[in-house]
Structure formats: C-alpha cells, structure tokens
Amino acid sequence: MSTTITTTPIPREVVNWDILDEIVSLDEDNPDFSRNLIEQFLEQASTTFAQIDAELQGKRDLAQLASLGHFLRGSSAALGLQRIAWACERIQNLGRKREGAADPAAPLSDDFYADQIASALAQARVEFDVARQELSKFYGTLL
C-alpha cells in the first residue's frame, strides 16, 4: 500500500445541483418532498456533529468517529451537499488512519488523528452553515 492517500480536492460548488435538482423534481407529485429531506438532514447533521464533538471530548475512539463521519457523508452526498460530504469523508478517512503519513514504520498516534478530525469537524460545520444559507435562499425560507 502507498504510504499516503492523496485527498481529493474539495468541490468548488456548495451544492451539486445535478443531484439536488433531481430530488426537487420529485416534489412534482409529492409537494415539499425535497424540503422535508433537507430539513431532516440539517437536524441529522447537527446531531451527528454534536456526537463527534462528544466523542472527541471523551473516549476519542477512532472507529466510532469514522463511523459517524461515514454516516453523515452518505446522506449529505445523497442530497448533493458535496462540500459537507467531502469534510465528512475526511473525518471517516482520518478515523481509519487512511490520511496523512500512514508509514507503518512510524505510525502516528491516535491523538494525532483525533486532532485532525477536530479540525475536519470545524470545517464541516462551516460548510454546513454555508449550505444552510444557500438552501434557505433556494426555498425562500429560513431553514
């Protein structure tokens, strides 16, 4: 295996409209379908961020952190919120120690990865706020 895993650059657009448009089109026969999903996601994301925070303050279990990152990554990507998804993927990868210098001769400490996750979480929260603004604008209501 390679010693480092190259991270893909963060997507430029906050929302992948190719994906979200498709979901919005489903509102046709089910009004508010897409907005319902977005609202569910925003709630889910807040909860998950809080859980990641709690884990970082507490046991700092990397596997658990990776699992939380993976979880939120799935739903954010499904809704086209690609920058949040990107940040979540970083949390997942860091939790699996797949990012950074994964040199088997000089393994990095768990705390190193936990700290990295803390900064990835901060970034995810920023992306979350940006996405919420853009979506609020799109739906014409404060989400």
Place this chain on the structure above:
Amino acid sequence: MSEEIKTAQKAVSNDFVRKLFKILEAGEYANIICWTETGDSFVVLDTNEFTTKILPQHFKHSNFASFVRQLNKYDFHKVKRTSEQKQSSQYGEHSWEFKHPFFHVHDEMALDNIKRKSAVQKKIMLDDNTVLVKQGSEGSGIDADSATSLIFNSTVSKAKFNQLKRKVEVLEQESQHIKNENYELKLGYQKLQSRYNTMIGSFLTSKSHSERLVAKFNALTNCLSSQGFELPQEVSYNVAEPPAPKSPRNTQSPTFETMVPTNIPPQKLPSAANSGPSSGTPNEVVDHPILRAGFHVLLVEDDSICIQLCSKFLMKYGCSVEVVTDGLSAISTLEKFRYDLVLMDIVMPNLDGATATSIVRSFDNHTPIIAMTGNIEDQDLVTYLQHGMNDILAKPFTRDDLHSMLIRYLRNRVPLSEQRGEVAPKDPGSAELIQEDAVSNLISTEPQMKKQHI
C-alpha cells in the same frame, strides 16, 4: 347326601395317587418303579426312565421334580438315606423311595385317607373362623385342583414348544433379512435423492448462467447494431416473455431506441403518473424504456434520508419497495420472502452488507444483490463481488444510475408477483397511491430509525 358328594370329591381329588397305585399294582414298569419288599413304600429305580416313559403317558408332569412336588402335596415323604445306605441300597444308588402312612401294597381302601395337603392345611387354617368359610374353603380346594389341571391342560408339550420355537426362529431370521433389505433400499433411495438434488441445483445454476449470458449477448447485439453493424435476424435471442408495453412517452430518443427490443412497438402511456416537471432536466425525458412495473425490491439501508430518496426513485420506476435497516434483518427477510432485486448498503449496524450477502448466497443464488456504497476503492469492489454481490451502485447515485442498474438486472424479466399470479399488475394510478402512503410511513418512522443507528 353331602357325604356322597364328599366321597366323590375325594375320589376325584386323589386321582393322582390312585393312578400311581394302579401303576405299582400292575407292575408293568417294575424295573422303573415298584413296591419295596415291606410293601409300605415304593421306589423309583430310574428317574430318567420314569421321566421319559411313565410321566408323559400317565401324568401331566413334564419333569421328575414336579412329580415329586405333587407327591409332597399328598403328604408322601421321601425316605431319607445316608450316603452309605445309598451305596448299599438294593435299588441302586440313584433310586428314590417314597412313603405315606396309608399307601400300602394291595390296600386300595386306604387310599381314601390320602388327601391333598394344601387343601387340608387351608381347611385347618380356616377352621378357626366360621363353618360357612369352611364349606367355601372345601370348594376352593377343588378349585385349586381344577386350576392345576387347567394349567396342565393348557401347557404345551415340549415337542410342540420346540416346534414353535423353531418357527419363531425362522420368522426372526426372515424379519432380520427383510430389515436388512429395507435398510439397503432406504440407503439407495437417499443416494438417489441427493443425486437428484445436486442435479436440480446444477440445473438451476446453469439456467441462471445462461440467462446472464443471454442478457450480455443481447446487450452486445444491441450495442453492435447501434454502432451500425448489420446483424442477421436469427442472432437476436429472447428467453423471457416480451416485456410489458410500459414504455414512456419519448422513446424516440435515439440512444434508447437501441435498447428497446425490436419486437416491442413503443407505446404511449397515460402521462399523469410519469410526466416530468415542465422545468425538468433533460434526463426526465429519457425514462425507463423496457422496465416493467411491479418489481418488488428490498432496500437494505440504515440512513433514513437515503431510504426515502432511493425508495422514491424506485417507486417512480414502478417498483414496490420494502425497507430493512441492517444486515441481519436483510437475511431474515430474504429467508422468508422473494424479491426481484436487492439494493444493499455496505456499512450498516448489526451486520455489514457484504457479509450479509455471503450468508444470503448460502440459500439464495438467484436474487440480484446490488451494493450501494460510497467506498469505491478497487479493493473494496473486489471484496463485494467475492461476497456474492452482483454489482455496485456508487453513492451518491442519480436516478439514471439507479435506472441503468434496474435495466441491467430486470430487463426482459417478469416481476415475481406476476409470475405467481398473486398480485394483479397495478395501473400507474393505484401504484402511485400506494407509493404516497409508503413514503409518508417512512417519514413518520424516521425519528425512530435515527435512534437505531446514531
């Protein structure tokens, strides 16, 4: 009068003794049994001869011991001798001498005094009670005697016994033989059964193999003809029934013309259910070309948002959707019910999708199982396929991604529900109605699902 009866009873009751007396008086078997010189006792000279010659002919006793027991019952006693006396005995060392105070040579009258001891004892014992009992006991004495004679009558002779014994032995042998034969037949039957089962199994696998080959072959011919190759008519091959004439409005789109089998004329549908939004993306136009409605899909996914999205897409394509949220439930559901297709998330609580699939494959080799995953590294993909998953649908996927997957595995197929004839094909309107219900159910159960996995 009662005296007379009593005499008669006595005469009957010591029949055994009278018989013995007659034999001794006749002297026919003098070398086996005879009076002693004094005449107040008798001797059995040869017990073996006595048992074989006299007992079977004159008495109902089968052996000498039982004859002696009977003698004792009539209060005869064996005359005891010391070993020296035995050796010097004129009747031989092995002779038996018996004595009774009223049993004398030529004295028939005295025989009346010889009574069965057991009956007498009973009477004496019961004498302490009432006269009535005494009379009854006399009757019971007779009863006992007739009971013994009854037993003797119903006792089988040794010869007959041996004959029966041999018969039983023969029957036992025969039954053993039949048992063995039966066992061998059973064994043979089981062997045949297992061979039959393996054959069925291999037939089924070869069937699914050939179906897959045919699907691939058809894709190839379609591809070739779209590239402008002219193919002879015989080349096209259809195993399954022609798909339902459910094709969307705009099949004129050239890219899709190639996918529509030539024997299906494109038909227009009532547009209400399938019409895309007026502001729709160009993708809306390209709807499902040959996918029949009514496929039953199992969605295995732990995230409620993905569940709602994916099932909504599936229902748009006319599928009915069942949702379970972890690998273990997926296994138990697939054990009980059949689905046309399974969409399986990989990372899930309880059991991951790949492992769940490998377990499902131990009892179900036919249902297509598609992995839905965000991990699309090569190593992961190989793992999924090795676990028996048919394909991979990378997350996040678009409607089209999902649709082409459905086409790949369900084209030219008839939904199981229609094959079984249980569920009539739904018209788009009613299907839509059910879908709405299903979605609202999902939304209503959403908070609970969150709890499950967070």
